[in-house]
Amino acid sequence: MSSLDARLDALRGSSPPVPHNARTLAALTANPGCDRRSLLDAAGIDKDALAAHLGLPRPLRKSRLALSHDVAFERQVTGPNGAELLRLLRETLGLTLPEVSYEDLSSVGDANASSLQLRYSRTRALILSAARDPSDARTLLDHPVLRLTVAGHQAYLEPDAIAFQRHDTAQRQGTFHIVEIKSFAVIDEADNTKVTAAVIQAAAYVLALRELLASDGHPPDHVSDSLVLVTPLNFSDRPTATLVNALQKIKSLSRHLGRLRRLPELLDQLPPGTTFDLAAGPDEIPTRPRSDLAAALATTRPRYTPGCRQHCDLAFHCRSEARNQGRIEALGTEVRDDIAGLETIATALALTDGHLHPSRDQAHIVQALRHAHQVHADLLAGIG
Numbered sequence: 001m002s003s004l005d006a007r008l009d010a011l012r013g014s015s016p017p018v019p020h021n022a023r024t025l026a027a028l029t030a031n032p033g034c035d036r037r038s039l040l041d042a043a044g045i046d047k048d049a050l051a052a053h054l055g056l057p058r059p060l061r062k063s064r065l066a067l068s069h070d071v072a073f074e075r076q077v078t079g080p081n082g083a084e085l086l087r088l089l090r091e092t093l094g095l096t097l098p099e100v101s102y103e104d105l106s107s108v109g110d111a112n113a114s115s116l117q118l119r120y121s122r123t124r125a126l127i128l129s130a131a132r133d134p135s136d137a138r139t140l141l142d143h144p145v146l147r148l149t150v151a152g153h154q155a156y157l158e159p160d161a162i163a164f165q166r167h168d169t170a171q172r173q174g175t176f177h178i179v180e181i182k183s184f185a186v187i188d189e190a191d192n193t194k195v196t197a198a199v200i201q202a203a204a205y206v207l208a209l210r211e212l213l214a215s216d217g218h219p220p221d222h223v224s225d226s227l228v229l230v231t232p233l234n235f236s237d238r239p240t241a242t243l244v245n246a247l248q249k250i251k252s253l254s255r256h257l258g259r260l261r262r263l264p265e266l267l268d269q270l271p272p273g274t275t276f277d278l279a280a281g282p283d284e285i286p287t288r289p290r291s292d293l294a295a296a297l298a299t300t301r302p303r304y305t306p307g308c309r310q311h312c313d314l315a316f317h318c319r320s321e322a323r324n325q326g327r328i329e330a331l332g333t334e335v336r337d338d339i340a341g342l343e344t345i346a347t348a349l350a351l352t353d354g355h356l357h358p359s360r361d362q363a364h365i366v367q368a369l370r371h372a373h374q375v376h377a378d379l380l381a382g383i384g
């Protein structure tokens with residue numbers, strides 16, 4: 001284990017790691033400047049469990065009914081032996097009958113970190129075998145595990161499936177496709193936030209698969225820019241597959257990943273001994289005092305915006321913190337951007353009413369604030 005992994009394990013404490021998923025990856029592009037989230041995600045910390053222990057609403061929690069619907073649809077598509085999925089792939093990718101075959105990796109190892117490593121090693125061996133020898137019989141890998149470098153750290157990712165499409169033997173090359181299975185109906189692909197989240201998720205899998213193949217000298221175009229999205233047909237429970245172009249999201253995610261601050265730098269800023277361990281007792285109930293956990297969170301730098309509610313389990317904690325500290329970002333992204341450079345509402349008010357003198361850089365912001373204040377006062381006078 002590297003020293004970076006050991007430091008992240010210490011942050012997480014006794015709980016098993018939660019791998020990156022659709023939300024954590026979508027959040028990377030939504031709020032790349034949040035150090036708190038970068039650290040928690042890199043350490044595989046269950047943010048929903050933190051929110052629950054802090055006694056806060058959990059904005060992203062899915063109902064049991066929704067979860068079982070997801071599982072039932074995925075089972076319908078992948079079992080038995082991926083028959084339905086292979087049929088869909090034959091139609092979507094034009095696979096010929098003799099070349100389809102199926103390998104399920106979900107049974108490799110058990111449900112812990114070493115199992116992820118085992119499944120990654122097995123996935124890697126199968127993928128490289130297919131890449132080196134396009135006549136390799138394995139066409140569909142179910143429940144593979146990939147690895148992506150996120151802020152200098154190896155994050156394990158679990159796409160639903162990877163399909164290998166053989167080209168003619170003259171080309172001596174095949175193309176890998178990421179397959180995602182989602183239980184939501186797609187009515188308008190261009191205006192569907194769930195499709196966008198699925199595409200961002202797939203973009204991360206594409207980058208991870210390219211990283212794997214690059215380690216063996218294969219070029220990026222061995223992995224398609226298009227994902228195969230399997231969803232129910234309209235509102236029925238019949239699955240259908242669509243090829244969705246993920247090129248823009250791949251480019252955007254790649255840019256964001258490149259800009260993420262390095263983890264060692266963030267870890268160095270934490271006080272020694274910082275941990276987010278909930279210290280679960282023998283009955284699995286956390287024993288860590290809430291105030292202690294909140295104090296540990298306060299050692300990390302958040303970047304709250306109201307949009308956090310769409311993608312982060314800790315949104316209500318960070319919102320209260322931003323409000324209690326009177327931080328500008330609690331008022332929204334537009335206000336934060338309009339008066340960039342001012343950190344608190346108290347400072348903005350003091351500059352507006354003249355209790356504080358603006359620096360040269362702040363002069364134009366203060367002028368705008370005073371104008372807004374005058375408009376507000378005039379409106380109130382008019383109403384009165």
Ligand code: SF4
Nearest residue numbers: 034303304308312318
């Ligand atoms: S809710 Fe908090 S931890 Fe999550 S992204 Fe927003 S600021 Fe960061």
